[in-house]
Amino acid sequence: MLRLYRMLRGMSCRRDRNGARRRGLSLPDGRRRKVRQVLSLSLCVRLQGGSKGEGLSRKRIGVEMMMTETKAYGMRLKDHEALMASSSGGAFTALSDVFLNSGNAVVCSSFDFETHRQEFRVITSKKERDAARGSKYFQSVPGDSFRAAEQWLKDHPDGELLFVGMGCQAAGFRSFAAAKGFSDRVTVTDIICHGSSSPQLWYDYAEYIEKQGRIEALSFRDKRNGWERPTAVAVINGSEVPIHTYTKMFYNRKALRLSCHKCPYATLRRAVDITIGDFWNLKNSHPEHYDKDGVSLVLVHTEKGQRLFDEVRDKVLWFESDTADCLQKNLIAPTPAASGRTRFWKDYHEHGMDYMIKKYGTDSTADRVRKKLKRMLSK
Numbered sequence: 001m002l003r004l005y006r007m008l009r010g011m012s013c014r015r016d017r018n019g020a021r022r023r024g025l026s027l028p029d030g031r032r033r034k035v036r037q038v039l040s041l042s043l044c045v046r047l048q049g050g051s052k053g054e055g056l057s058r059k060r061i062g063v064e065m066m067m068t069e070t071k072a073y074g075m076r077l078k079d080h081e082a083l084m085a086s087s088s089g090g091a092f093t094a095l096s097d098v099f100l101n102s103g104n105a106v107v108c109s110s111f112d113f114e115t116h117r118q119e120f121r122v123i124t125s126k127k128e129r130d131a132a133r134g135s136k137y138f139q140s141v142p143g144d145s146f147r148a149a150e151q152w153l154k155d156h157p158d159g160e161l162l163f164v165g166m167g168c169q170a171a172g173f174r175s176f177a178a179a180k181g182f183s184d185r186v187t188v189t190d191i192i193c194h195g196s197s198s199p200q201l202w203y204d205y206a207e208y209i210e211k212q213g214r215i216e217a218l219s220f221r222d223k224r225n226g227w228e229r230p231t232a233v234a235v236i237n238g239s240e241v242p243i244h245t246y247t248k249m250f251y252n253r254k255a256l257r258l259s260c261h262k263c264p265y266a267t268l269r270r271a272v273d274i275t276i277g278d279f280w281n282l283k284n285s286h287p288e289h290y291d292k293d294g295v296s297l298v299l300v301h302t303e304k305g306q307r308l309f310d311e312v313r314d315k316v317l318w319f320e321s322d323t324a325d326c327l328q329k330n331l332i333a334p335t336p337a338a339s340g341r342t343r344f345w346k347d348y349h350e351h352g353m354d355y356m357i358k359k360y361g362t363d364s365t366a367d368r369v370r371k372k373l374k375r376m377l378s379k
């Protein structure tokens with residue numbers, strides 16, 4: 001609030017064109033934007049409400065403390081091929097490179113084409129890391145990754161680990177690391193999260209499309225039309241098969257797990273070292289850094305996180321931002337439950353995937369007209 005006070009101190013009474021005093025206050029150039037940022041951030045702090053468990057209480061987080069403690073950066077990889085294979089700007093690749101280049105390891109989730117599961121594992125090579133790229137729109141499972149991570153640390157007494165996962169998974173890993181006494185050897189990164197759908201919905205969907213043959217490759221966020229207009233495809237028998245009927249079910253919010261609507265990790269201030277996500281709002285806040293192939297948001301919460309990001313800086317394109325300029329819905333509150341959620345799950349249990357795809361995975365005529373109008377207006 002001290003910062004807000006200092007900004008407001010620069011205010012003067014507004015005057016009309018003839019120099020007469022008017023009601024209201026004006027700000028010198030440049031300060032208006034800063035005041036807007038601080039006010040929106042204080043609103044964000046009020047909305048967090050994370051006073052229990054993982055959340056940090058409003059009393060303990062002053063606006064000033066949040067501004068100084070969490071730093072916001074935008075970044076993207078220089079390597080275009082790696083950028084296109086990443087969901088956002090490739091923050092995962094850049095951060096994991098630091099660990100893999102020095103013989104350390106990364107705990108993250110990747111897709112298993114045999115079981116269709118997204119499962120956490122300990123990886124030590126860039127080949128495995130590259131395979132872990134790409135957002136998968138369903139809940140991943142921990143598998144035996146926690147035990148494997150502990151074992152890896154025992155086998156490598158000087159080694160360090162980077163953990164990358166959703167807020168809830170990062171919290172679980174952090175608690176495990178604390179209980180086992182290896183927190184200081186672990187850097188924890190979490191991912192901004194809209195919510196995950198039940199993995200069962202995906203398993204059934206994968207089985208449904210595998211009637212045509214085995215899934216060989218999978219992308220829920222293919223960026224060929226740009227980062228903001230992703231397509232979703234699987235490769236089966238060497239040919240692309242669209243899977244937008246699945247992503248439509250994911251985006252309509254009806255398929256998200258109930259716990260995601262009460263997620264305590266949908267806040268700006270998080271008890272991890274680094275948070276990564278998409279730098280939405282970039283066109284408005286930093287248009288000069290916009291890139292149609294994706295830009296990552298990197299929120300640095302701790303000194304350990306800062307040291308890691310400092311190692312990455314000269315290898316990527318990056319810029320410093322502000323926590324208010326990169327706000328997005330899931331940094332303020334969890335995704336609200338959609339109306340019709342109960343009906344969705346009833347339909348799923350009663351009728352199966354074919355019915356679900358027709359009812360929830362395809363556009364109605366009204367949807368199609370709305371989308372066409374939107375496209376025409378945005379040209």
Ligand SMILES: Cc1cc2nc3c(=O)[nH]c(=O)nc-3n(C[C@H](O)[C@H](O)[C@H](O)COP(=O)(O)OP(=O)(O)OC[C@H]3O[C@@H](n4cnc5c(N)ncnc54)[C@H](O)[C@@H]3O)c2cc1C
Binds near residue numbers: 091093135139193276
């Ligand atoms: C379900 C889901 C919801 C998301 N919602 C948002 C959002 O609302 N706002 C936002 O800014 N960003 C969101 N993201 C994050 C965003 O899509 C990117 O994953 C993130 O920015 C990292 O991109 P990248 O280019 O650095 O990484 P990439 O190279 O694409 O790597 C992706 C990383 O995500 C991990 N990952 C992929 N799928 C899962 C999964 N199901 N569970 C756990 N880890 C997974 C991989 O292991 C890897 O570490 C979401 C991601 C997912 C999976």
Ligand code: SF4
Binds near residue numbers: 166260
């Ligand atoms: S919304 Fe929250 S609870 Fe749901 S998967 Fe994401 S981090 Fe976990």
